[in-house]
Amino acid sequence: MGLNDINSRVRAAEIAAGRETGSVTLIAVSKVQPAERVTAVLDQGHQVFGENYVQEAQGKWPEWRQRYPDVSVHMIGPLQSNKARTAVELFDAIHSLDRISLARKLARHIDELGVSPQLFIQVNTGDEPQKAGILADELPGFIKSCQELGLRPHGLMCIPPESEDSTPHFRLLRRLAQENDLPGLSMGMSADFESAIAEGATHIRVGSAIFGARNYG
Numbered sequence: 001m002g003l004n005d006i007n008s009r010v011r012a013a014e015i016a017a018g019r020e021t022g023s024v025t026l027i028a029v030s031k032v033q034p035a036e037r038v039t040a041v042l043d044q045g046h047q048v049f050g051e052n053y054v055q056e057a058q059g060k061w062p063e064w065r066q067r068y069p070d071v072s073v074h075m076i077g078p079l080q081s082n083k084a085r086t087a088v089e090l091f092d093a094i095h096s097l098d099r100i101s102l103a104r105k106l107a108r109h110i111d112e113l114g115v116s117p118q119l120f121i122q123v124n125t126g127d128e129p130q131k132a133g134i135l136a137d138e139l140p141g142f143i144k145s146c147q148e149l150g151l152r153p154h155g156l157m158c159i160p161p162e163s164e165d166s167t168p169h170f171r172l173l174r175r176l177a178q179e180n181d182l183p184g185l186s187m188g189m190s191a192d193f194e195s196a197i198a199e200g201a202t203h204i205r206v207g208s209a210i211f212g213a214r215n216y217g
């Protein structure tokens with residue numbers, strides 16, 4: 001547990017997979033965590049964080065960015081269309097591009113604000129009806145629509161079904177990224193980031209293993 005431990009495990013998993021040291025970006029998922037846990041990790045020098053809720057992120061990151069100017073903050077949670085503009089203002093990357101209406105909004109705000117957040121398309125690898133994300137079959141068409149809107153997606157993101165082994169989902173995501181020429185792979189959380197690294201993850205999203213359990217109280 002803790003940042004140092006997770007960093008060591010990430011380095012070991014990179015070596016085990018024959019991958020270059022530092023090729024995996026550790027996103028420390030700070031949603032819902034008390035401020036002192038997050039500032040402790042900021043003080044340790046970690047610079048990449050993930051948030052799920054626009055409003056929560058808006059309440060804390062503008063101030064922390066002043067104190068820690070080199071941080072980047074990634075949006076990893078579902079994004080409502082009416083929060084798209086704020087998200088484009090706040091975040092360096094968005095991992096939850098999951099529908100065409102959101103792509104249209106993002107394209108407009110990115111253009112107006114003159115910024116270029118890194119974009120990941122969320123793929124519903126388990127074909128789960130209740131889960132957000134583009135279905136594997138629909139991905140090539142979705143990417144084409146994004147490109148027509150002027151967006152340049154950097155990669156793919158998935159959240160495997162909770163009750164299943166993640167590895168087949170990670171493999172599917174990697175194959176889809178290769179087929180569609182996308183370099184980024186956002187996959188793996190506290191419980192399975194090492195297997196995600198073995199399957200080619202470029203970005204892992206780890207919360208509770210760094211900060212401790214979340215208390216939604």
Ligand SMILES: *Cc1c(COP(=O)(O)O)cnc(C)c1O
Binds near residue numbers: 029031077189190208
């Ligand atoms: C909360 C969350 C995480 C981090 O989960 P942990 O199990 O605490 O590591 C990763 N990805 C997404 C999309 C999340 O919502």
